[in-house]
Amino acid sequence: xxxxxxxxxxxxxxxxxxxxxxxxxxxxxxxxxxxxxxxxxxxxxxxxxxxxxxxxxxxxxxxxxxxxxxxxxxxxxxxxxxxxxxxxxxxxxxxxxxxxxxxxxxxxxxxxxxxxxxxxxxxxxxxxxxxxxxxxxxxxxxxxxxxxxxxxxxxxxxxxxxxxxxxxxxxxxxxxxxxxxxxxxxxxxxxxxxxxxxxxxxxxxxxxxxxxxxxxxxxxxxxxxxxxxxxx
Amino acid sequence: xxxxxxxxxxxxxxxxxxxxxxxxxxxxxxxxxxxxxxxxxxxxxxxxxxxxxxxxxxxxxxxxxxxxxxxxxxxxxxxxxxxxxxxxxxxxxxxxxxxxxxxxxxxxxxxxxxxxxxxxxxxxxxxxxxxxxxxxxxxxxxxxxxxxxxxxxxxxxxxxxxxxxxxxxxxxxxxxxxxxxxxxxxxxxxxxxxxxxxxxxxxxxxxxxxxxxxxxx
Numbered sequence: 001x002x003x004x005x006x007x008x009x010x011x012x013x014x015x016x017x018x019x020x021x022x023x024x025x026x027x028x029x030x031x032x033x034x035x036x037x038x039x040x041x042x043x044x045x046x047x048x049x050x051x052x053x054x055x056x057x058x059x060x061x062x063x064x065x066x067x068x069x070x071x072x073x074x075x076x077x078x079x080x081x082x083x084x085x086x087x088x089x090x091x092x093x094x095x096x097x098x099x100x101x102x103x104x105x106x107x108x109x110x111x112x113x114x115x116x117x118x119x120x121x122x123x124x125x126x127x128x129x130x131x132x133x134x135x136x137x138x139x140x141x142x143x144x145x146x147x148x149x150x151x152x153x154x155x156x157x158x159x160x161x162x163x164x165x166x167x168x169x170x171x172x173x174x175x176x177x178x179x180x181x182x183x184x185x186x187x188x189x190x191x192x193x194x195x196x197x198x199x200x201x202x203x204x205x206x207x208x209x210x211x212x213x214x215x216x217x218x219x220x221x222x223x224x225x226x227x228x229x230x231x232x
Numbered sequence: 233x234x235x236x237x238x239x240x241x242x243x244x245x246x247x248x249x250x251x252x253x254x255x256x257x258x259x260x261x262x263x264x265x266x267x268x269x270x271x272x273x274x275x276x277x278x279x280x281x282x283x284x285x286x287x288x289x290x291x292x293x294x295x296x297x298x299x300x301x302x303x304x305x306x307x308x309x310x311x312x313x314x315x316x317x318x319x320x321x322x323x324x325x326x327x328x329x330x331x332x333x334x335x336x337x338x339x340x341x342x343x344x345x346x347x348x349x350x351x352x353x354x355x356x357x358x359x360x361x362x363x364x365x366x367x368x369x370x371x372x373x374x375x376x377x378x379x380x381x382x383x384x385x386x387x388x389x390x391x392x393x394x395x396x397x398x399x400x401x402x403x404x405x406x407x408x409x410x411x412x413x414x415x416x417x418x419x420x421x422x423x424x425x426x427x428x429x430x431x432x433x434x435x436x437x438x439x440x441x442x443x444x445x446x447x448x449x
Contacts, residue, residue, distance in 0.1 A: 027279040027316070028302040030295065053316070080355035081302075089354065098347075098354070101278065102320025102362030109317040120324065121365035125343075125396035128361065158296075170296035170313055171280045177315040205315075222295035228303040229290040 001196050004164035006213045009039045012187045016152055018045055019072075023108060023153040023179040024052040024062065028081070028225045031172030032061050033154040035189045035217040040065060049073040051148055053104060053175055055085045060223050066094070075148075077101035081225065100128060103145050105175060110147035111182040112210065117146045153183035156217075157206070160190035161199050164208030173205065181210030189217040234405045234422045239373050241266040241449050243332055243403050246371060252276055254323065254363060256333030257301045259373040263332055274310070276328055278359040280319050283311025300359065320359070324366040331367040333360060335374045335399075337389040340415040340436035342399040344372065345391035357394060364395030376404035376433045383435035385409070385416055406430050408447060415439050420447040 006012050013036065016022075022040075026032030037056075040048075041064050048071050055074055056063035065071050066084050073095040079085050088094035099107070100122040110118055119142035123129050133144040155176045158169035166188060168176060180186050193216040234242065240262035247253060247263070249271035255261050264284075267273055275284040277299040284299060285306040293304035322328055337345040344364055347357040364370060377383055385402065402409045407430045408420040415437030418430060421444050431438055 027300075028298065030279070030298050030302070076356060078356040078358035086354070090351075096354075098356045100357055100361035101316070101359040102324060105316035105320055120362070122324070122362040123357075124365060126361065126393045128357075168313075168315075170294065171277070171298050172296040173313055173315050174280050175316045178317045224293065224295045224304060225298070225302040226304070227293055228287045228305075229293055230287045232289050 001163050002208070003162050004208060004211050004214045005162050005193065006215050008215050009035050009189070009218070012036065012189070012213045012215050013039050013043065015185065016040070016043070016045055019047040020045075020151040021049040021051065021149065023148065023150045023183050024050060025155045025174065025176035025179050026052065026054070026061065027171065027174035028054050029056065029061050029223050031156050031168070031174050031176055032056070033156040033189050034220055036154040036187060037061060037064060040070065041068060044068065044070065046070050047072045049075065051075040051104070051108070051150060053077050053101060055079045055082050057081050057225065058084050060221070069093070073097065075099060075104070077104050105178050107145055107148045108175065108178040108182045111149065112178065112180065115147060117144050119144055148182065150183035151185065153179040153186045155179055155186060155188045157188055157190045159192045159194060159199065160188055160214050161194050161208070162196045164188065164211030164214050165199055165204045166190070166206040166211065167199060167203060168205050177206045180206045185212045186210060187212065188214045190214060191217060191220060233425055237262055238422070238449065239403050239405060242408065242447055243371055243373055244268070246401070247271070247273055247330065249273070251329040252282065252327065253330045253332065254278065254328050256360070258334045260332040260334060261301060263373070276322065278319050278323065278363070280314050280316060281307065281311065283308045285311070320362050323359070323362055326366060326368055328367065330369045330371065331363045332371045332373055333363065335372045335384065337384050337386055337391055338372055338399050338402055339386050339389045340411070342397045342411040343389050344394045344399050345389040346394050348392045350392065360394050364398045367398070370399050370401075372399050372402045374402070374404055376406040376430070383433055385434045385436050387436045406433055412439065417441070418444050420445055422447060423449070
């Protein structure tokens with residue numbers, strides 16, 4: 001068994017430097033690598049390019065890095081709930097590349113799977129298609145999209161074992177599995193870190209081969225962005 | 233004239249037995265409340281769930297179980313969770329039968345704009361571009377005019393496009409319309425709304441064939 005466990009967030013983030021391209025899992029605030037983000041704030045690493053579906057909210061998630069101007073460029077599909085983000089984007093301080101959500105997921109998956117580019121219909125005929133190769137297949141037009149190239153992927157899973165095998169919970173799965181193995185180094189934080197052999201191999205969502213470093217996150221706030229309930 | 237719930241109620245009649253349905257944010261989300269109970273339908277949310285149920289009871293909400301609008305939800309028996317690449321595989325692969333979404337503008341050839349107002353509002357397209365580029369069956373739920381009273385059913389969209397020639401049907405507070413090669417074919421009027429009122433609120437080419445029936449809700 002090849003062990004992937006590191007001592008904690010300090011060791012997990014070793015090698016992250018200014019100007020790197022990072023992938024960060026999560027949808028909204030659901031399934032984000034909270035501990036890695038908090039430590040990136042502490043390290044005050046700057047000039048980052050972040051590939052993440054959303055940009056957090058003003059005081060949580062990637063919003064924390066935005067507040068400290070650590071992000072130079074954001075690659076996302078939806079950035080609606082963050083005032084500071086909108087301000088930096090409209091003033092030109094922050095470069096933003098908006099990408100259709102399915103394309104963003106597939107660009108991660110392609111990077112992980114050794115596929116340099118693929119064709120998708122999403123964005124054909126829109127400003128997303130600007131400068132991109134188009135081609136017709138079976139009478140329909142498609143855009144060529146290239147796989148991402150990233151230095152680190154930061155992923156949040158529910159359970160993981162020493163070998164880096166992962167299990168996700170609910171919709172906190174989202175982009176996380178797509179990003180595992182899609183960067184030079186994949187760092188995973190989990191709520192529960194268990195010995196090898198305690199997870200059923202039939203139930204593994206991501207095999208440990210796609211993971212370089214795994215650690216148990218110290219705390220999870222798991223903030224809810226929109227609490228909606230019904231009455232009994 | 234219909235309110236938002238009225239629009240949702242009318243669209244719910246388009247949902248058929250055995251359909252997998254993706255609901256956008258806003259009016260489309262309300263459609264789930266009006267789908268007939270005697271048919272089997274599963275709602276897909278592109279953040280990675282099929283078989284979405286109602287909001288949880290107070291105290292039972294789970295931060296790890298949300299919909300694409302980031303609202304806490306529950307799941308129904310038969311539900312499944314999956315990653316984002318798989319989710320959009322369902323969408324691009326045309327496994328989802330019906331997509332219902334909102335729009336800022338629709339043009340008479342079926343172009344749709346709903347993600348950006350240059351210089352004012354940039355929220356991003358989220359999954360909308362993937363959805364409209366792939367779905368065979370797209371229904372737009374929206375108000376017929378904007379807050380300034382200007383038509384949202386246009387000859388050509390003025391805002392940056394989300395997709396081209398993709399919208400099939402539109403349900404507004406005033407009417408049900410089908411997008412055809414010649415323009416917007418008026419299928420039904422909302423209760424109490426005249427053809428003249430619909431014509432006045434429609435900038436794009438409106439096709440009126442014979443007596444246009446009032447919609448049955």
